[in-house]
Amino acid sequence: MKTFLLHVIIALTVSYELLRSVITTAIPYNATFALLLFILVFILFWLTTALYNREYFRKLPKALGLYGYFIKEMIHANLTIAYDILTPSFSMTPSVLKLPLTARSNLEITLLVIIISLTPGTLCLDLDEDKRILYIHALYFDDGGTDKLRQSIKNGFERRLLEIMR
Secondary structure, three states: OOHHHHHHHHHHHOOOOHHHHHHHHHHHHHHHHHHHHHHHHHHHHHHHHHOOHHHHHHHHHHHHHHHHHHHHHHHHHHHHHHHHOOEEEEOOOEEEEEEOOOOHHHHHHHHHHHHHHOOOOOEEEOOOOOOOEEEEEOOOOOOHHHHHHHHHHHHHHHHHHHHHOO
């Protein structure tokens, strides 16, 4: 994870310096070009990591998988809330869920809380003192919904996050 963050910072810095000094004199600057330059520099760093860090190649696809899963869940939650707002019926059944955590470090717990709270319809309320139980407020619970939501978070967000962090 440290190598990934280091590469992002270096790629941003190199891209910025190239855009600021060298490239803007030859090519007009725009956001698309800046993004493509960042991606190119990042890919170059990614390819060179095979020389010194093999684990990086396994974690980057998992990080992209977590990102894709988060986007899918975000779209689903937004559509669910938008449907509930636009229809005359009211299908929200808010409740608080008690989620036992597998994540142990402060970084893992913080990232999980951020991911859960960014998803519309869910909000992390509190963390137990021993950092083993997370309390989550959710807007939609079906019949047996607590187990379904608990398994969705455990097998979705938490599992994918722990694959990257460990």
